[in-house]
Amino acid sequence: MKHVKPMSIVVKFFVVVMIGGLIIAFLSLGRLTDLVNEKRSINVLVWGQLLDKEFLSEFEQETGIRVNMSYMENNEELFAKIHSTEAHDYDLIMPSDWAVDLLIKDGLVKKLNRNKITVWDNLYPTLCHHYFDPGNTYTVPFCWSLVGLGINRLSWGSKATPKKTWGLIFDERIMPKRIGMIENPRALIVLAAFYLFGEIRPLQDDEVDKIKKLLMRQRSHVEIYTDSRSEYVIASGAVSVGVVLSGDLLKIMRRFDTIDFVIPEEGAFAVIDSFAIPITSEKDDFVYSFLNYLFRPDIVEKYADKFDFFPAIKLDTIEYDDRFARLTEPTQDLFDNIHFFEDVISKEVVNDILITLKT
Amino acid sequence: MKIKEIVTDFFAENAPFIFVVPAVLWQLFFLYVPLCLVVYMSFQYGAEITGFTFDHYKLILSSSPYFYIIGRSVVIAACVTCLCLMCAYPVAYYLALKVGRRWKNVLLFLLTLPFWTNFLIQIYSWVFVLDQNGLINMMLLKLGIIQEPLHMINNTGAIFFVMLYYYLPFMIMPLYSILEKIQHDLLEASMDLGATHWQTFRRITLPLSMSGIKTGVFLVFVPAFGEFVIPSIIGGAHHLFVGSLISHYFLVARDSQLGAAFTIVSGFVLLVCALLFNWLCTVPLQKVQKAEQKELAS
């Protein structure tokens, strides 16, 4: 082999810097390709259980705007994605009510140009002007759902008809052997706090201890903590009662008539999913035309048919059976006695309770 | 022409350095710098306030729930590793030493085929099988073997079962690869010299396969320690594991600083476990060797 003279430090440094520069250039390549592809496209982040791209081809063909759809499983994921990229990535997002509250406070969404959206007249008035966005300056609601109890009469057995109360999952005297509970820690704690104290507000220290005790006692009855599979475990009879979204349970109730949705007398919770535009989006016009397309009655009907959710606009064309008739329209009656999963409990308390509960 | 010569000469002369740099820089940028960043973050107060603090570590090291969470992950990972080792060794042994070449290739192929299916789909298929109204229960009920459905999911046993399912191939492959290298002549010679099957195994096969066992244990224990998807889907999310808590801090609670501290503490525990295992492997071997030397000397 040839005798190789050792490389001087300067040359070594130069090589390292060159190759390091190549790697950094490689990373920035992403930005360039995005800019090239990005001209007529929008990035949308939605719930996987509410929307997909199936009925969008008409929109894409008519306007030439490509819709890149990403899915999220819960609002925390939405926050993580928005915060980690400084909201650069998305042009349209679908936060739930309490998430909207936080997003507005953090200044991450922009005010809507109400003139550019044509759907206002068609929306149910009871779904607008709630605590998180009075005046609907930042958001337009897309769908709503109630959070209540789903009961499987078959696995409930011959016991007396269950009382319509949250005690079914908290009160050991009437709790069945196996229940399904929410997984999301924040919602879990708000529910427990509501059951114990009757209102939704920040917690004192001794109240935190009471909640911990309640949840620990509940734990021995909990078959599964889940947000997205609650309707399946109710249907399969693995649990006799579970906390579930009315929209999700609808899917099951269509197939099995032994399943009931119960609105507890203390009051159910409601969840409203709305569209909002992140503050850094520069494609407002594309987004507005997309929104107007999405809110077209025939498109809403197609999606509501496929995913079984309750849309925020009035639709006469969908049939619901009698057990559901009461629940499908967000009447003022219904909404007088509901609560929201407001974000009033501090992060530290949530972590504290979660870790104590699940150790 | 001259420039081209200079460049190719430069490359040829300094190739050892030039071609090592990309790999090293890549690891540095995408593994070690992020780790340093995580360590740095674990000493910060929070996103808004900067400043050095031990608060996060104090919180973690002083509250017992964190110990239980880490301990639970260690115990489950260790049990799954042991189970995998016990099930995988006979299979790898059989595959490497007892099977003809044609069957060997077929069986190896069959072993690797499940890797082409998506992980989540495999786990959800198990839910399908083990559920209250799942495949097994329905079959057993139909055949009249049981009257009430068995409770096979949303408990710790189910977690063990599915983790065993998922990690077995990771244990079989390194064991197979090392056992395959053992020459048949060696084993035959041992038998000819009068050793029983068991003695041959203990004195020859086992020590020779030690490095494969180490690799297999490594490949199973480390991911199993950080596993949280299987316990969450199969175990009913009753408990928090190291992985679930890290994911919770970074994604749900958005408390990257506390999450970073917890990550470092768990990483440290993992390191201790690895060192312990390494020590356990060498010490008994040394003891056995010393005992045998004594035997020979006497």
Add this chain to the structure above:
Amino acid sequence: MKSLSSYMIPIAVGALYLFLYIPIFVLIVFSFNANAFTCAWTSFTTDWYADLFASTEVWHALKNSLIIAFSSVCLSLTIGSSLIFFGSRDTVKRLLPFFYGSLAMPEIVLAAGLLSFFSFFIVPLGAMTLIAGHTLLGLGYVIPILYDRFSELDESLIEASYDLGATQKQTFFSIVLPLLMPALMASGILVFIISLDDFLISFFCAGASVQTLPLYIFAVIRTGASPMINALSTIMLMVSSLCVLLFSFVHVRKLRTPE
């Protein structure tokens, strides 16, 4: 005694393989079940396959995943093999533990670290960041495997090549590469599968416009679109089996033809 124990182990091995294949069996069978809901068999249907072929999203996600997987494989093989071959023996041997890092920690730690890194340096998340993460994972497998094989290679072959006047480049391409080909292919396929199936790093580090297959499956697996995913998995299984069978057939053929 011998006959009993000599049957027990094959039976145990067979049982183990059956155990490993239960989910595969389930997902194939139920990709044809008309009932998407419970495991009661209602009727045979290929509707889900029709749905699969009609859905553009699945193929878009698959396309993204394949592109990212191929890029990660190419990058990790290039970087890894150039390290192993061109680096001096001593340096590589000393550096080897440095590359075990990505295997020595749970993937969630890697993913969380990468996310912090990319947010801190304000690197836009996208296909490139994902490829970077997957290549990192890939290097952790490629380098040990190649190093193993390379150190088993006969030194004298390489020395002979140099003695006959070949340059490093010529030696690499004509001698070392063909000899290392099995190891390269094996580690390449391994990295490909890992990248295709990777969920955690994609979840943390993919940007808005990069929807990969595992992310899509994760989003959709709850809404009853599972039979369609089952159909996709069945097809992927069949395609990969066919590829492997074809490859081994060709390989065996090559070995059989007289030189």
